[in-house]
Amino acid sequence: MEIKLHANATTTPRVRRYIQESPKSDRELAQELGISVSTVRRWRNRTDAVDRTTTPKSIHKVLRQEQSAVINWLRQTFIVPLDELVTVVACGMQQPVSRAGLDRYLRRAEIAHMNVLGARVMRGKKAIRSGVFPGNLRIFYRRISLLPQDGGEFHVLWAEEAVSGWLAARAYAGASAQLVAHWLDDVIAAAPGDIQSVETENKKLFGMGAVKDHPLQTWCAEKGVTLTVSADDATDITLHLECRLAELIPAIGELSLDAYLQQVCEQYNRQWPQKKLGDLTPVQFWQQYR
Incomplete structure (x- = not known):
């Protein structure tokens, strides 16, 4: 008969x-058995x-399902390493979560390892070394x-x-295309x-490269900036949120969505150093290698 014992069992x-x-006494x-007295007792x-099972008797889920979806989206969209993602969630969202807990969420979504996220433009010092x-x-x-209650529909540009x-x-x-140019x-x-x-x-919003009078085309021509447009219909899908914004992002408080986005971008750019940038913030890295 097969007996399953704990890995560290002495009996x-x-x-x-x-x-x-x-x-006999303890x-x-x-x-006699070559074990400790505490084991006998x-x-x-x-x-x-x-x-007995080693599974915790009560498992507390720190994140809501909607928060997990947002975190997965951040991971896939911005290719954020785990350590930086912990900072974004803990400081940017003010949602307490451990590194191990966040890693479990990413593994559940099968996006824990960076190599499963697909080919992306190189970041940080790796990009600098490649020219x-x-x-x-x-x-x-x-x-x-x-x-x-949170304002209904919004159009987010980033x-x-x-x-x-x-x-x-x-x-x-x-x-609108003209608003994009002003932004x-x-x-x-x-x-x-x-x-x-x-x-x-x-x-649809930014226009195809062949449209010469499109506002974005005109803006890039005036600024001497090269424009590349690739078609992707998936970007027109509307994201519907079924819970209050403050429940999803505790850090938002009384701020509007627009004010919160500007605030968290400022924190991300100037206050949170990143390993892939040589422990510099994005602003410091860009200034150093511009």
């Missing part, structure tokens, strides 16, 4: 029953002779439907510098270095 069920039935049994106080420097801006768009990871984001009540003026003014190229994947 078998037969020895444990012998301990429970023996009239010290005598310990010397433990099994004498038990009525059975089998190992790629900061200056390539990638811009994205997502329509978000919140509950009426930009990410490919090498440093520098971020800029805003939430608007509406979206990019603010992004350029806030960026810690020059922008050489812009990449985007939303063909």
